[in-house]
Amino acid sequence: xxxxxxxxxxxxxxxxxxxxxxxxxxxxxxxxxxxxxxxxxxxxxxxxxxxxxxxxxxxxxxxxxxxxxxxxxxxxxxxxxxxxxxxxxxxxxxxxxxxxxxxxxxxxxxxxxxxxxxxxxxxxxxxxxxxxxxxxxxxxxxxxxxxxxxxxxxxxxxxxxxxxxxxxxxxxxxxxxxxxxxxxxxxxxxxxxxxxxxxxxxxxxxxxxxxxxxxxxxxxxxxxxxxxxxxxxxxxxxxxxxxxxxxxxxxxxxxxxxxxxxxxxxxxxxxxxxxxxxxxxxxxxxxxxxxxxxxxxxxxxxxxxxxxxx
Amino acid sequence: xxxxxxxxxxxxxxxxxxxxxxxxxxxxxxxxxxxxxxxxxxxxxxxxxxxxxxxxxxxxxxxxxxxxxxxxxxxxxxxxxxxxxxxxxxxxxxxxxxxxxxxxxxxxxxxxxxxxxxxxxxxxxxxxxxxxxxxxxxxxxxxxxxxxxxxxxxxxxxxxxxxxxxxxxxxxxxxxxxxxxxxxxxxxxxxxxxxxxxxxxxxxxxxxxxxxxxxxxxxxxxxxxxxxxxxxxxxxxxxxxxxxxxxxxxxxxxxxxxxxxxxxxxxxxxxxxxxxxxxxxxxxxxxxxxxxxxxxxxxxxxxxxxxxxxxxxxxxxxxxxxxxxxxxxxxxxxxxxxxxxxxxxxxxxxxxxxxxxxxxxxxxxxxxxxxxxxxxxxxxxxxxxxxxxxxxxxxxxxxxxxxxxxxxxxxxxxxxxxxxxxxxxxxxxxxxxxxxxxxxxxxxxxxxxxxxxxxxxxxxxxxxxxxxxxxxxxxxxxxxxxxxxxxxxxxxxxxxxxxxxxxxxxxxxxxxxxxxxxxxxxxxxxxxxxxxxxxxxxxxxxxxxxxxxxxxxxxxxxxxxxxxxxxxxxxxxxxxxxxxxxxxxxxxxxxxxxxxxxxxxxxxxxxxxxxxxxxxxxx
Numbered sequence: 071x072x073x074x075x076x077x078x079x080x081x082x083x084x085x086x087x088x089x090x091x092x093x094x095x096x097x098x099x100x101x102x103x104x105x106x107x108x109x110x111x112x113x114x115x116x117x118x119x120x121x122x123x124x125x126x127x128x129x130x131x132x133x134x135x136x137x138x139x140x141x142x143x144x145x146x147x148x149x150x151x152x153x154x155x156x157x158x159x160x161x162x163x164x165x166x167x168x169x170x171x172x173x174x175x176x177x178x179x180x181x182x183x184x185x186x187x188x189x190x191x192x193x194x195x196x197x198x199x200x201x202x203x204x205x206x207x208x209x210x211x212x213x214x215x216x217x218x219x220x221x222x223x224x225x226x227x228x229x230x231x232x233x234x235x236x237x238x239x240x241x242x243x244x245x246x247x248x249x250x251x252x253x254x255x256x257x258x259x260x261x262x263x264x265x266x267x268x269x270x271x272x273x274x275x276x277x278x279x280x281x282x283x284x285x286x287x288x289x290x291x292x293x294x295x296x297x298x299x300x301x302x303x304x305x306x307x308x309x310x311x312x313x314x315x316x317x318x319x320x321x322x323x324x325x326x327x328x329x330x331x332x333x334x335x336x337x338x339x340x341x342x343x344x345x346x347x348x349x350x351x352x353x354x355x356x357x358x359x360x361x362x363x364x365x366x367x368x369x370x371x372x373x374x375x376x377x378x379x380x
Numbered sequence: 381x382x383x384x385x386x387x388x389x390x391x392x393x394x395x396x397x398x399x400x401x402x403x404x405x406x407x408x409x410x411x412x413x414x415x416x417x418x419x420x421x422x423x424x425x426x427x428x429x430x431x432x433x434x435x436x437x438x439x440x441x442x443x444x445x446x447x448x449x450x451x452x453x454x455x456x457x458x459x460x461x462x463x464x465x466x467x468x469x470x471x472x473x474x475x476x477x478x479x480x481x482x483x484x485x486x487x488x489x490x491x492x493x494x495x496x497x498x499x500x501x502x503x504x505x506x507x508x509x510x511x512x513x514x515x516x517x518x519x520x521x522x523x524x525x526x527x528x529x530x531x532x533x534x535x536x537x538x539x540x541x542x543x544x545x546x547x548x549x550x551x552x553x554x555x556x557x558x559x560x561x562x563x564x565x566x567x568x569x570x571x572x573x574x575x576x577x578x579x580x581x582x583x584x585x586x587x588x589x590x591x592x593x594x595x596x597x598x599x600x601x602x603x604x605x606x607x608x609x610x611x612x613x614x615x616x617x618x619x620x621x622x623x624x625x626x627x628x629x630x631x632x633x634x635x636x637x638x639x640x641x642x643x644x645x646x647x648x649x650x651x652x653x654x655x656x657x658x659x660x661x662x663x664x665x666x667x668x669x670x671x672x673x674x675x676x677x678x679x680x681x682x683x684x685x686x687x688x689x690x691x692x693x694x695x696x697x698x699x700x701x702x703x704x705x706x707x708x709x710x711x712x713x714x715x716x717x718x719x720x721x722x723x724x725x726x727x728x729x730x731x732x733x734x735x736x737x738x739x740x741x742x743x744x745x746x747x748x749x750x751x752x753x754x755x756x757x758x759x760x761x762x763x764x765x766x767x768x769x770x771x772x773x774x775x776x777x778x779x780x781x782x783x784x785x786x787x788x789x790x791x792x793x794x795x796x797x798x799x800x801x802x803x804x805x806x807x808x809x810x811x812x813x814x815x816x817x818x819x820x821x822x823x824x825x826x827x828x829x830x831x832x833x834x835x836x837x838x839x840x841x842x843x844x845x846x847x848x849x850x851x852x853x854x855x856x857x858x859x860x861x862x863x864x865x866x867x868x869x870x871x872x873x874x875x876x877x878x879x880x881x882x883x884x885x886x887x888x889x890x891x892x893x894x895x896x897x898x899x900x901x902x903x904x905x906x907x908x909x910x911x912x913x914x915x916x917x918x919x920x921x922x923x924x925x926x927x928x929x930x931x932x933x934x935x936x937x938x939x940x941x942x943x944x945x946x947x948x949x950x951x952x953x954x955x956x957x958x959x960x961x962x963x964x965x966x967x968x969x970x971x972x973x974x975x976x977x978x979x980x981x982x983x984x985x986x987x988x989x990x991x992x993x994x995x996x997x998x999x
Contacts, residue, residue, distance in 0.1 A: 209953035268946030315898025318844035337637035
């Protein structure tokens with residue numbers, strides 16, 4: 071089977087203005103969502119208590135919430151995966167020992183519904199959350215700096231910069247998605263974002279590898295034509311790889327359970343956006359930076375000078 | 381035509397076979413078992429092993445396997461009933477000589493174990509257990525250092541027969557006030573240590589003489605970092621006393637300590653024992669002043685401190701000079717004295733002498749045992765003792781008894797509740813914490829949830845694998861099957877490497893394995909798309925294969941480096957389960973580079989390379 075019998079000839083570069091528009095709208099919308107709605111940060115970042123209970127039968131969420139309220143605990147109660155599983159989340163309150171709170175909540179539930187078992191508990195101090203937020207931001211920045219340096223070193227600064235800009239696009243949109251859906255943003259989502267940065271760059275690097283080759287083989291062609299040809303030549307690979315990866319990530323999303331929900335969503339969105347940005351944004355950016363064959367010539371002059379020496 | 385070097389075939393075969401061997405133990409499940417270690421932390425030997433086994437067999441418990449590992453005896457049993465029976469048999473037969481922990485033991489055959497093979501080590505989110513993160517209060521370490529300095533200075537001055545009116549901490553230093561100004565230099569000389577860790581500053585006073593001793597910056601830094609190391613040691617000792625198999629205590633960052641206790645589902649006992657700072661002090665009772673008077677007027681004589689007696693609630697004045705404190709104990713066991721809980725203690729030589737001297741001079745006078753507990757207060761929580769910021773120190777006299785006769789290094793303490801006596805003995809035995817600990821994170825995963833996580837992760841992996849197989853076989857036909865074989869061997873290699881490195885696998889780690897399936901096929905897709913391109917350009921099948929591999933190589937390397945960078949950064953910044961994700965991702969990239977570039981090529985050449993005239997390719 072082959073989806074791409076002939077090498078396609080889509081004029082990607084000609085329509086780039088339109089894609090700038092699309093990207094700008096998506097990024098602005100994401101930022102607006104982040105500012106207005108904000109992320110539903112997980113306990114890893116906020117600190118607090120998350121308890122997971124298994125009820126003997128289908129749990130009554132509303133009842134659970136009121137019985138906790140009566141005991142003086144303001145908790146977010148949600149079902150978690152199966153109908154008999156309940157997640158109770160309490161934000162850190164001043165004047166409370168989180169360990170004591172978790173014990174009290176467990177006691178309240180076990181007296182109101184006999185047979186309730188505590189399946190897992192997480193108690194995170196507020197100082198950890200603050201630190202993680204800083205560290206997470208640092209990790210994302212470090213990744214960008216390092217991959218930027220690598221692409222600069224391996225290709226050329228214009229391409230490195232374009233690759234980083236195209237990739238920068240992806241975490242912003244993932245964050246926007248998490249702000250929109252209010253899916254819990256926890257540490258594993260952050261890990262997924264870092265993986266997406268690597269993955270999306272991987273796509274871009276494949277395209278740029280071809281660009282470098284093509285500037286050598288298509289000497290007379292305009293930069294625009296070279297970029298178009300490169301994207302088209304690698305299009306089948308880009309689409310097939312993304313499809314294959316998306317396939318397994320969707321399996322994870324459906325079958326991986328509640329714990330991996332946020333993680334799988336981040337990867338799903340990341341793969342889609344990453345593929346788009348590698349095709350539409352990275353090349354266009356390089357073109358805007360006036361990438362041409364000269365940029366990719368090996369520095370010949372020096373060698374000639376050495377040869378010219380007696 | 382291109383010849384594929386024979387050594388490359390051998391390389392691929394060697395790597396694959398070793399990968400399979402390392403991965404093999406994971407095929408076998410886990411059986412219930414017990415792990416024995418000696419309570420005194422010495423290694424078990426073959427004689428002890430035989431003795432334990434004989435005891436077990438005498439009670440009708442027949443192990444399915446047993447062996448010594450790292451000084452511990454591991455016994456594999458057929459079922460959980462046997463496991464519990466074995467534990468109680470050993471505990472009752474050996475009276476506290478061993479710590480017995482229930483554990484899971486791999487049911488792999490003996491020869492694999494002898495080769496040093498082990499299954500992957502599962503993270504807490506998969507096997508269940510508790511995970512604590514403690515923060516060492518390094519400022520508290522300094523306070524504690526000052527307190528022990530205070531005690532030392534008092535003892536030194538007393539031994540040198542220098543009269544002092546007061547020794548007390550003042551800010552970050554210790555102020556010493558002497559009765560006689562003439563003693564000043566003698567006192568400074570006696571107090572000043574030879575290592576130069578103290579700065580001494582004279583301070584003029586109206587009567588007598590005074591100086592302040594302060595730790596130097598360097599000494600403080602050294603104290604703080606050694607406090608973290610000492611706390612790790614103490615926590616290790618305490619964890620060992622809990623009887624848990626394969627506990628880990630590791631340092632994280634500068635001042636954090638991570639404790640992982642697999643298989644524990646109620647964290648409360650562990651929390652109580654690990655974070656406790658209970659200790660003891662022995663002081664003489666001040667009989668010259670009236671305790672009730674002091675309590676009422678709040679005027680406490682300088683040489684004494686006011687305490688409350690636990691049993692009666694009445695006040696008591698105790699002399700500031702500490703005879704012996706908890707860290708001078710070398711052994712402590714909980715016992716009973718006349719049916720009441722007690723702790724039997726053994727002092728080190730110096731403390732023993734001090735006790736001997738004190739009791740000789742004070743027969744007939746009362747001596748008190750002070751029980752000191754330090755804890756970090758939650759906001760709003762009341763402190764029954766003295767409070768410094770959020771740290772609360774509660775001190776009470778648990779017993780006040782008349783010294784009946786002379787004793788030195790061995791005696792018993794009463795006045796405690798049963799649980800307190802048990803915990804205190806354990807704490808005294810395992811050493812005190814060099815600095816207060818604050819728990820900043822606690823996660824508990826029940827064993828059923830862990831199994832759920834494994835089931836879901838494994839199911840997702842298998843389904844992902846099957847779908848990828850079908851996709852590749854349909855899209856690339858025969859070459860797709862090459863890719864599938866490569867993918868499978870890649871999975872085996874990753875599992876083998878994880879088992880070899882014993883890096884713990886968490887749920888995000890399993891997710892990384894699944895995600896990695898997608899990345900691993902990418903290299904093959906790159907190669908096959910190149911081959912198809914070459915075919916379209918009219919190259920012969922064999923030339924297309926070679927060109928495809930050659931040209932795709934640089935691209936594969938370049939594109940994997942970026943993901944590798946993300947993986948390494950994630951490893952550097954991540955902790956716990958995220959680290960596992962990073963490790964699997966990084967290892968996965970390395971194995972997929974090898975399998976797709978070298979392995980896949982070997983297979984392709986093996987299948988198609990020997991056809992002299994290849995007309996078409998199934999791609």
